């Protein structure tokens with residue numbers, strides 16, 4: 001399934017549903033963005049005007065540079081958080 005990137009808005013990002021529909025694995029087509037995982041809660045947080053997406057794009061790019069995947073999720077305190085996971 002192709003979607004627009006949730007972070008940078010580039011069209012043609014491929015998305016795969018994981019974790020029983022609670023999480024999307026995104027591969028963005030933009031060279032300045034990249035691969036990341038995002039939970040459905042984090043997606044709606046971004047859509048309702050969350051933190052600076054450009055900051056998250058930079059974090060995605062940096063994680064990918066050292067073979068990690070950024071996971072973006074909503075933490076217990078309701079804030080958006082991101083953590084680097086080993087790829088694969």
Ligand SMILES: [Zn+2]
Nearest residue numbers: 005008028033
């Ligand atoms: Zn992107």
